[in-house]
Amino acid sequence: MSVRTLEVDGRTITAMADQTIFSAAWDNGIRIPRLCHLGGLPDAAACRLCLVEIEGQKRLQSACTTKVAEDMVVRTDTPALQAHRKLIIELLFAERNHVCSVCVVNGACELQTLAAELGVDHIRMKPQYPKLPVDVSHHRFGIDHNRCILCTRCVRVCDSVEGAHTWDVAGRGRNSLIISDLGEPWGESASCTSCGKCVQVCPTGALFSKGKTVAEMRKDRSFLQYIVTAREKRLWIAERKPR
Amino acid sequence: MTADGLRQSREAELDRQSRLKNRIACCSVAGCLAGGGDAVRAALAEEVKAQGASAEIEVCGTGCMGLCSRGPLVRSSAGEITYAEVKPGDAAAVVRSDLDSLNGRILRQSDPFFAGQRRLILANSGKVDPEKIAGYIAQGGYQSLLRATSEMTPEEIVAEVKKSKLRGRGGAGYPAGLKWELVARHPSATKYVICNADEGDPGAFMNRSVLEGDPHRVLEGMAIAGRAVGAQQGYIYARGESPLAIERIRTAIDQAQREGLLGGRVFDSDFHFRIDLRIGAGAYVCGEETALIASIEGKRGQPVLRPPYPPESGLWGHPTLINNVETFANIPQIIENGGDWFAGIGAPASPGTKIFAVAGRIRNSGLVEVPIGTSLRTILFEIGGGVPEGYEFKAAQTGGPAGGCIPAQYLDVPMDYDSLTGIGTMMGSGGLIVMDTSSCMVDVARFFMEFCMDESCGKCIPCRAGTVQMNEILGRMTSGEGKEADFAMLEALSGLLVEASLCGLGRAAPNPVLSTLRHFRSEYDAHVRERRCPAGSCRMGASA
Amino acid sequence: MNPTAPDLNIPASDEREKLLERAMARHHNSGDALIEILHTAQQLYGYLSRPLLSKMARRLNLPPSHVLGVATFYHLFRFEPPKKHSAIVCLGTACYASGAGQLLAAAQQSASEGEWTLTTGRCVGSCGLAPIAICDGIPLARVKPGDLAAVLGGKHDG
Numbered sequence: 001m002s003v004r005t006l007e008v009d010g011r012t013i014t015a016m017a018d019q020t021i022f023s024a025a026w027d028n029g030i031r032i033p034r035l036c037h038l039g040g041l042p043d044a045a046a047c048r049l050c051l052v053e054i055e056g057q058k059r060l061q062s063a064c065t066t067k068v069a070e071d072m073v074v075r076t077d078t079p080a081l082q083a084h085r086k087l088i089i090e091l092l093f094a095e096r097n098h099v100c101s102v103c104v105v106n107g108a109c110e111l112q113t114l115a116a117e118l119g120v121d122h123i124r125m126k127p128q129y130p131k132l133p134v135d136v137s138h139h140r141f142g143i144d145h146n147r148c149i150l151c152t153r154c155v156r157v158c159d160s161v162e163g164a165h166t167w168d169v170a171g172r173g174r175n176s177l178i179i180s181d182l183g184e185p186w187g188e189s190a191s192c193t194s195c196g197k198c199v200q201v202c203p204t205g206a207l208f209s210k211g212k213t214v215a216e217m218r219k220d221r222s223f224l225q226y227i228v229t230a231r232e233k234r235l236w237i238a239e240r241k242p243r
Numbered sequence: 244m245t246a247d248g249l250r251q252s253r254e255a256e257l258d259r260q261s262r263l264k265n266r267i268a269c270c271s272v273a274g275c276l277a278g279g280g281d282a283v284r285a286a287l288a289e290e291v292k293a294q295g296a297s298a299e300i301e302v303c304g305t306g307c308m309g310l311c312s313r314g315p316l317v318r319s320s321a322g323e324i325t326y327a328e329v330k331p332g333d334a335a336a337v338v339r340s341d342l343d344s345l346n347g348r349i350l351r352q353s354d355p356f357f358a359g360q361r362r363l364i365l366a367n368s369g370k371v372d373p374e375k376i377a378g379y380i381a382q383g384g385y386q387s388l389l390r391a392t393s394e395m396t397p398e399e400i401v402a403e404v405k406k407s408k409l410r411g412r413g414g415a416g417y418p419a420g421l422k423w424e425l426v427a428r429h430p431s432a433t434k435y436v437i438c439n440a441d442e443g444d445p446g447a448f449m450n451r452s453v454l455e456g457d458p459h460r461v462l463e464g465m466a467i468a469g470r471a472v473g474a475q476q477g478y479i480y481a482r483g484e485s486p487l488a489i490e491r492i493r494t495a496i497d498q499a500q501r502e503g504l505l506g507g508r509v510f511d512s513d514f515h516f517r518i519d520l521r522i523g524a525g526a527y528v529c530g531e532e533t534a535l536i537a538s539i540e541g542k543r544g545q546p547v548l549r550p551p552y553p554p555e556s557g558l559w560g561h562p563t564l565i566n567n568v569e570t571f572a573n574i575p576q577i578i579e580n581g582g583d584w585f586a587g588i589g590a591p592a593s594p595g596t597k598i599f600a601v602a603g604r605i606r607n608s609g610l611v612e613v614p615i616g617t618s619l620r621t622i623l624f625e626i627g628g629g630v631p632e633g634y635e636f637k638a639a640q641t642g643g644p645a646g647g648c649i650p651a652q653y654l655d656v657p658m659d660y661d662s663l664t665g666i667g668t669m670m671g672s673g674g675l676i677v678m679d680t681s682s683c684m685v686d687v688a689r690f691f692m693e694f695c696m697d698e699s700c701g702k703c704i705p706c707r708a709g710t711v712q713m714n715e716i717l718g719r720m721t722s723g724e725g726k727e728a729d730f731a732m733l734e735a736l737s738g739l740l741v742e743a744s745l746c747g748l749g750r751a752a753p754n755p756v757l758s759t760l761r762h763f764r765s766e767y768d769a770h771v772r773e774r775r776c777p778a779g780s781c782r783m784g785a786s787a
Numbered sequence: 788m789n790p791t792a793p794d795l796n797i798p799a800s801d802e803r804e805k806l807l808e809r810a811m812a813r814h815h816n817s818g819d820a821l822i823e824i825l826h827t828a829q830q831l832y833g834y835l836s837r838p839l840l841s842k843m844a845r846r847l848n849l850p851p852s853h854v855l856g857v858a859t860f861y862h863l864f865r866f867e868p869p870k871k872h873s874a875i876v877c878l879g880t881a882c883y884a885s886g887a888g889q890l891l892a893a894a895q896q897s898a899s900e901g902e903w904t905l906t907t908g909r910c911v912g913s914c915g916l917a918p919i920a921i922c923d924g925i926p927l928a929r930v931k932p933g934d935l936a937a938v939l940g941g942k943h944d945g
Contacts, residue, residue, distance in 0.1 A: 168852035311915025446880030524861030602881035
């Protein structure tokens with residue numbers, strides 16, 4: 001595999017030709033914000049947080065789906081990009097109910113962390129706060145749609161990694177909702193294998209393990225790298241973080 | 244069918260028509276049918292029968308004759324007269340050509356509404372019955388497909404379309420020839436041709452009328468495209484909301500297949516081409532080409548990131564040519580008369596004619612076909628007859644929810660792709676909604692934003708949540724609760740949607756807001772700072 | 788004519804099943820044809836019930852959540868039995884500019900519960916006759932709020 005040299009935020013870095021800007025930047029310690037991308041899952045390019053400026057291109061490009069190229073000049077952190085990201089985070093906070101103080105992942109939530117990093121300390125928009133259901137019919141897990149940001153990581157991991165396709169998105173626009181099977185309670189889903197992968201990849205407290213109280217839930221995604229790359233790399237022992 | 248068969252079929256129909264004393268063609272597309280056109284046609288047929296004139300007078304249906312606001316329209320070939328606002332009780336007078344009793348409802352081709360137009364795509368309207376293939380063939384239909392399959396190589400067809408400088412009529416105006424060339428040059432053995440008939444702009448009904456009024460023209464254009472790019476399968480993706488168009492396409496496909504004009508070995512050549520119909524189910528976003536492809540594949544109509552573009556990887560991953568109805572409808576005449584002929588019509592950089600659906604606050608509303616580059620003033624005031632008495636023209640909205648408005652000071656702007664982009668709007672698919680002094684521009688912006696919010700697919704955050712907040716702000720402004728800070732937020736959100744949305748729907752959603760802010764800022768100020776609506780027509784009403 | 792009006796010629800139940808099976812077979816039970824088949828099912832049954840969706844998922848070898856996800860994406864599909872009558876108020880631009888907002892408000896106030904399924908449409912293609920409403924497939928051109936209210940409030944069988 002050939003190597004490409006490019007410039008990201010003023011630094012010259014090298015990357016494999018089939019790498020995306022996101023992963024090349026990540027390998028070099030440049031963290032581009034994102035909520036829908038997760039290594040090991042197919043990409044949706046939906047959250048638009050990882051948009052970057054590429055010299056010579058009129059439009060912003062999503063770093064998670066754009067491959068590196070020789071002599072590419074990328075900027076990931078301009079004031080304009082930061083302003084867009086702040087606005088996106090604000091839109092999410094206004095869209096559904098994300099009160100951190102009563103959330104199981106308080107302190108380990110990707111949305112919360114990003115908001116802090118980007119300096120989003122208040123919301124300038126009218127909160128919509130639709131009253132959405134909380135489904136705790138599953139014996140081990142629950143889903144609180146009020147905390148869902150519709151990143152579809154759960155849908156993608158269930159389909160492409162677990163192979164069950166229990167989850168999908170119903171409705172459209174602001175009425176989109178994650179559903180299991182034909183919309184029956186999760187606990188009654190015939191296709192769910194109760195593997196819990198969706199819970200672990202969920203960036204917020206929307207999908208959670210039962211029995212955790214506020215700020216107790218921590219998510220472990222090491223399984224993804226293990227499943228997706230272990231066979232290829234002949235790594236038969238997963239490196240799991242202690243729980 | 245063979246070349247001889249086509250000629251014979253044409254001559255037979257022309258001969259039949261020449262032996263008629265009169266052909267009474269009743270508009271049979273949605274607009275006039277909604278006004279009672281069916282009953283009028285039945286009454287006319289009954290009257291002809293009662294007079295025992297069935298052998299010499301034919302009563303038939305036909306495509307949109309344009310002046311929808313005065314429908315139902317009926318055209319009589321004897322004397323080339325069109326009657327407006329015909330009621331079943333007028334049947335005897337129409338059949339007898341009793342002009343006196345139809346006084347005031349007689350339209351002639353020399354009237355400004357007709358004389359100001361140049362009808363090429365709508366040439367068959369008033370002449371051809373959309374439910375009969377013979378009528379289309381009699382007007383020279385399928386001759387171009389014959390040429391394309393027997394006299395021209397695929398390369399020559401593409402070259403002719405490139406020479407014509409035809410630009411896609413779906414809105415963006417991408418040169419059709421370049422798109423065709425991309426697909427034609429692709430080495431893949433499997434390719435598709437898709438006709439985008441998912442015309443969803445509220446207030447736009449050009450494509451629908453073309454399909455309802457002259458469906459074979461579109462089929463012929465698609466088949467020529469199939470021959471040019473090397474595809475054997477075409478799809479028409481039609482709106483589920485247009486049942487009549489769906490019925491007409493179905494009938495036309497069946498007829499063309501039965502006559503051997505579609506299917507295997509067209510005109511005894513090695514060219515095979517099938518067309519199937521796919522019906523949408525109520526999603527505006529499916530007009531976006533990647534969403535449309537997803538929908539044909541049986542999925543949620545959500546756009547996917549481009550590139551790759553459809554000419555490279557489209558339907559089921561194969562190279563796919565997508566053009567809209569009006570683009571395909573232009574093809575037969577380009578093959579018939581040559582690319583140079585076409586390039587000489589209209590504006591040099593965007594040749595040909597364009598159909599506009601003119602509606603709103605205007606006297607003559609309906610379908611108007613003019614050379615591209617005709618001024619807005621000509622369309623609205625000469626052809627359209629101006630705004631109703633007692634009001635003044637304020638703006639025309641083009642491009643639907645993705646477009647913008649044209650204020651009075653730009654009335655002389657030529658209606659072509661580049662000029663419209665230059666003044667902050669776009670050609671779009673051809674909807675032209677007229678606003679007068681009684682229309683509130685902030686409310687117009689709110690109307691389109693609400694539309695985009697309802698039609699957002701929900702995949703990307705800027706569009707899904709951004710349209711909700713923009714709608715919220717505009718709703719506040721039109722109910723007298725706007726705040727000064729709303730302006731900054733409206734602009735910030737517009738910037739986000741334009742730059743960060745995944746697909747064209749989100750990127751274009753702020754356009755009506757940006758355009759009304761640009762031209763009618765004072766109306767916004769009146770709403771927010773003075774708590775009054777100058778037009779007195781939004782939710783705030785006329786109260787000060 | 789009107790895609791959202793209930794099909795009054797609903798065939799008997801086993802006949803419907805046969806027709807649906809035939810439609811699926813015509814598309815080789817391919818998941819690509821899901822939307823076509825949903826259209827057929829809705830035409831036959833009037834709406835898409837859960838057992839119907841489940842059956843289609845099984846026959847087309849599609850995950851149930853995918854089937855529901857696709858069906859709910861499109862606004863023409865219904866998941867409740869349609870009421871006896873249906874009315875569509877067009878909210879296309881031309882109709883909106885001609886007062887369709889007031890028309891809709893009047894319709895919402897007067898439509899008798901349980902009798903009318905009231906929906907809005909985005910341009911029915913008759914802009915010259917704006918504002919327009921379609922009641923049980925019959926277009927009412929240049930209709931006034933009061934007249935529409937009378938139709939919706941006063942229409943009963945027999």
